[in-house]
Amino acid sequence: MLDWRWDFAFEVLPRLLLATLNTLMAAGLGYGIALVVGLVFALAQRTRYRLVTAIARESVEFIRSTPLVLQIFFVFYVFPQFGIRLSPWTAGMIAIGLHYASYLSEVYRGGLESVPRGQWEACTALNLGTARTYFRIIVPQALPPALPGMGNYLVGIFKDTPMLSVIGVAELMHTANAIGSESYRFLETYTMVGLLFLLISLPAAAGLRAFEAWVRRAFGLSR
Amino acid sequence: MPEPIAAQPKVRLDRVTKRYGDLVVLDQLSMDVAPNEMISIIGPSGSGKTTILRLLMTLEQVTDGIISIDGEPLTHMPKNGGLAPANRAHLRRMRTKIGMCFQHFNLFPHMTALQNCIEGPIQVLGMSKVEATARAMDLLAMVGLEEKAGEHPVRLSGGQKQRVAIARALAMRPEVLLLDEVTSALDPEVIGEVLQVIRGLNKKYDLTILMVTHQMGFAKEISDRVVFIYEGKVEEAGAPDQIFGDPTSERTRQFLSAVLEAG
Ligand SMILES: Nc1ncnc2c1ncn2[C@@H]1O[C@H](COP(=O)(O)OP(=O)(O)O)[C@@H](O)[C@H]1O
Ligand SMILES: [Mg+2]
Numbered sequence: 001m002l003d004w005r006w007d008f009a010f011e012v013l014p015r016l017l018l019a020t021l022n023t024l025m026a027a028g029l030g031y032g033i034a035l036v037v038g039l040v041f042a043l044a045q046r047t048r049y050r051l052v053t054a055i056a057r058e059s060v061e062f063i064r065s066t067p068l069v070l071q072i073f074f075v076f077y078v079f080p081q082f083g084i085r086l087s088p089w090t091a092g093m094i095a096i097g098l099h100y101a102s103y104l105s106e107v108y109r110g111g112l113e114s115v116p117r118g119q120w121e122a123c124t125a126l127n128l129g130t131a132r133t134y135f136r137i138i139v140p141q142a143l144p145p146a147l148p149g150m151g152n153y154l155v156g157i158f159k160d161t162p163m164l165s166v167i168g169v170a171e172l173m174h175t176a177n178a179i180g181s182e183s184y185r186f187l188e189t190y191t192m193v194g195l196l197f198l199l200i201s202l203p204a205a206a207g208l209r210a211f212e213a214w215v216r217r218a219f220g221l222s223r
Numbered sequence: 224m225p226e227p228i229a230a231q232p233k234v235r236l237d238r239v240t241k242r243y244g245d246l247v248v249l250d251q252l253s254m255d256v257a258p259n260e261m262i263s264i265i266g267p268s269g270s271g272k273t274t275i276l277r278l279l280m281t282l283e284q285v286t287d288g289i290i291s292i293d294g295e296p297l298t299h300m301p302k303n304g305g306l307a308p309a310n311r312a313h314l315r316r317m318r319t320k321i322g323m324c325f326q327h328f329n330l331f332p333h334m335t336a337l338q339n340c341i342e343g344p345i346q347v348l349g350m351s352k353v354e355a356t357a358r359a360m361d362l363l364a365m366v367g368l369e370e371k372a373g374e375h376p377v378r379l380s381g382g383q384k385q386r387v388a389i390a391r392a393l394a395m396r397p398e399v400l401l402l403d404e405v406t407s408a409l410d411p412e413v414i415g416e417v418l419q420v421i422r423g424l425n426k427k428y429d430l431t432i433l434m435v436t437h438q439m440g441f442a443k444e445i446s447d448r449v450v451f452i453y454e455g456k457v458e459e460a461g462a463p464d465q466i467f468g469d470p471t472s473e474r475t476r477q478f479l480s481a482v483l484e485a486g
Contacts, residue, residue: 116329118327119329119331121280121282125280125318125392126322126343126347127319127347129315136346137342141331141332141333219332220376
């Protein structure tokens with residue numbers, strides 16, 4: 001039989017819950033960075049300036065073709081060689097934020113490309129400037145089709161936060177590892193970590209789907 | 224080449240050529256439109272009618288030739304005694320004179336009919352929301368859609384969408400209005416309601432109108448002049464009675480009999 005000890009489980013639960021807050025914070029911060037930088041990557045690929053477009057394109061390709069954990073190590077251990085010394089949190093947020101920014105930029109791009117050419121032409125015919133065309137006409141229409149992808153990556157970044165444990169960010173996985181090496185008990189700790197991830201991921205995914213439907217209605221894109 | 228019809232034409236196309244790669248779509252086309260004139264542009268599919276309007280709306284660039292509005296080059300500006308491609312500021316200034324309605328309406332789907340009509344006036348003309356709304360409501364009433372002001376396009380019929388699109392274009396107070404087959408994406412039973420709105424528009428709003436259409440009866444009824452385009456050139460232009468009653472060109476004759484046969 002499995003040697004499951006409830007008393008141990010309850011004893012470590014508070015520490016795990018506390019670490020869950022860190023995990024949520026890491027996911028939230030990282031996602032916030034990814035949302036903004038991803039938009040920069042996406043818009044940079046649409047400018048008339050070939051060099052800007054090429055740099056953005058290659059950066060996205062490069063980031064998407066290398067593993068996240070390598071990027072985390074790189075920012076934390078290699079940047080100091082160039083005189084950039086970062087705390088685990090800062091390094092972790094930069095790495096995971098950029099990583100997901102490159103994925104989100106592709107989602108944005110897909111969304112932007114889904115807006116029919118006639119919408120751009122109507123903007124020209126109404127003499128709207130570039131910024132207004134983007135932010136008042138194009139982005140609101142590009143957003144609903146981009147939301148499912150954006151939601152997937154929100155859940156994705158949340159599930160990838162354990163990788164930050166490799167540089168010592170005190171999120172769930174890091175805390176669970178610490179508990180394991182103190183107590184030599186792994187069953188209860190890792191089971192609870194799994195359950196905590198599940199308890200957050202599943203409702204989040206359902207909430208995101210409801211949000212998508214709401215946005216479509218609010219934007220008048222479905223009846 | 225058609226003879227000039229006014230001392231200062233509102234719109235002039237002077238030997239305008241448009242090529243896509245090797246495909247010559249407009250071939251040294253020249254045409255003048257007088258202020259307040261209502262012009263119908265007819266011709267076979269692929270002859271370049273839409274291209275003429277798209278060039279005027281600056282959605283495409285001319286390959287060669289000059290388009291001018293009120294005697295001022297549309298997509299060029301004077302430079303060192305010659306003409307250079309216009310910069311953004313010049314284009315935006317010239318565009319304030321021109322409005323366009325599209326075959327597929329191109330309404331903004333995330334905005335209501337009213338929001339579609341006040342977006343440009345507020346964002347571009349700098350109108351207050353109150354003023355823009357009052358004017359947009361007048362225009363929506365003019366096209367018979369006052370009570371649909373709060374609806375999103377998805378809840379409007381094709382005919383209603385096109386009428387909103389006309390109101391939206393008029394809200395920008397254009398001097399030249401371009402209508403590109405505004406009824407050809409519509410069900411037959413709603414074409415009449417859109418044509419009804421277009422009737423007399425040039426007089427009411429002091430507009431010069433260029434209308435590409437396949438509605439020959441309508442073109443004959445309301446146009447000051449009809450221009451028949453064939454293979455990127457003006458094949459024949461004249462009063463509606465002359466073009467439809469006694470065309471001089473054999474091609475015009477053939478086109479019209481083919482269209483009338485098809486119904
Ligand atoms: N962006 C484009 N690229 C290549 N060919 C084009 C493009 N736009 C239009 N054409 C071609 O130009 C010709 C004239 O098109 P158009 O002006 O739309 O004709 P019409 O409105 O008279 O039917 C057609 O042969 C069309 O295929
Ligand atoms: Mg056409």
